Amino acid sequence: TQLLEQSPQFLSIQEGENLTVYCNSSSVFSSLQWYRQEPGEGPVLLVTVVTGGEVKKLKRLTFQFGDARKDSSLHITAAQPGDTGLYLCAGGRGFKTIFGAGTRLFVKA
Amino acid sequence: GAVVSQHPSWVICKSGTSVKIECRSLDFQATTMFWYRQFPKQSLMLMATSNEGSKATYEQGVEKDKFLINHASLTLSTLTVTSAHPEDSSFYICSARSGLAGGQKKETQYFGPGTRLLVL
Numbered sequence: 001t002q003l004l005e006q007s008p009q010f011l012s013i014q015e016g017e018n019l020t021v022y023c024n025s026s027s028v029f030s031s032l033q034w035y036r037q038e039p040g041e042g043p044v045l046l047v048t049v050v051t052g053g054e055v056k057k058l059k060r061l062t063f064q065f066g067d068a069r070k071d072s073s074l075h076i077t078a079a080q081p082g083d084t085g086l087y088l089c090a091g092g093r094g095f096k097t098i099f100g101a102g103t104r105l106f107v108k109a
Numbered sequence: 110g111a112v113v114s115q116h117p118s119w120v121i122c123k124s125g126t127s128v129k130i131e132c133r134s135l136d137f138q139a140t141t142m143f144w145y146r147q148f149p150k151q152s153l154m155l156m157a158t159s160n161e162g163s164k165a166t167y168e169q170g171v172e173k174d175k176f177l178i179n180h181a182s183l184t185l186s187t188l189t190v191t192s193a194h195p196e197d198s199s200f201y202i203c204s205a206r207s208g209l210a211g212g213q214k215k216e217t218q219y220f221g222p223g224t225r226l227l228v229l
Contacts, residue, residue, distance in 0.1 A: 033217055042115075042202050042220035043153070088152060090218070097143070097206075097218055102152045 003027055004091055006100035014108050016078050021103045023089035024071040030092050032072045034063055037086040037102075046074075079107045112136050113205050115221035122193055123229055130188045130224045132203030138183035139205035143218060144176070147200045159186050193228040200225050 005024045013019055023032065031050040035043035047056050049065035049072060056063045060083075062075040076083055084107050089100045112135040122128050132142055141160050145153040157173075159165040159180035167173045175197075177189040186205075190197050204218040 031217075035220070040200075040223070040225070042113075042204075042223045045111075045217060045219065048217050086152075096155070096158065099153050099155075104150070 003093070003098045004089055004100035006087075006089055006103050008103060009101065010104045010106075012106045012108065013079055015080055017107075019076050019079055019105070021074045021076075021087055021105070022071070023073070023100055025091065026070065027091075027093075028069050029098075030069070032065055032069075032092075033090045033097075034072070034074055035088040035090065037088060038084075043086075043088055076105075079105075081107045081109045083107050111207075111217075111219040113139075113203065113219045113221040115203055115224050117224060118222060119225040119227075121227045121229065124194055125192055128190045128193055128226060130190075130201055130203075130226075132186045132188070132205070132221050134184045134205040134207070134219070137205075137207045139186075139207055140183065141206045142180055142186040143204045143206070144178060144186075144188050145202045145204065147202060147223075149200075153202065156188075190226065193226070195228045198226055198228045 007022045033048045034046045037043040047063045052067045052069045054065045060077045064073045087103045090097045114133045116131045120128055143158050144156045146156050147153050155168050156171045157165045157167045157178050159178050161180050161183050165178035180186040200223050202223045204220045206218050
């Protein structure tokens, strides 16, 4: 059982479209991180959200942390082929970090 | 800041040999380092957590005698795959977590670029 459920698992869209990826849990997390991983490379940190209701923007990416700190979303505006990759959400749980299964995004030119 | 390196980036070895992978935090002190394994098109699977100067904590199902972890300093952890077999072939990724010094957020992990191991 995944403590962090990500949806969708796979998404294939055309360049220019918008999309939202969700990360949900029944547990409260002190913080959530979003990472992007490209094939053959390690995950790269995109953002950390720590406050319930927090919204952070990173160029065309908008991250939101749920008010109850149990869920988060990542919205990409006008997706580009360079956004292709595996998007992972992760939550702090004591000394460990719990990872979601990931959303694999493919943006077609 | 918050750069983590791994060496080697890829390795091919014969079955039965041992392989050592290094993980270094280059610009911060990592009190905790993590080792993950990732199969193609899957998420990260935590293998073990290591704290500097103490024994690593292994996840259920991970053989501690098979995957030896040493965290001798605040900037270096090593994973040794002993008597490697083809089923050990995988992408191994380390990550490091620091305290609040240096501007890094305490609960954030910074990942290395990964090491691809192929056992023939």
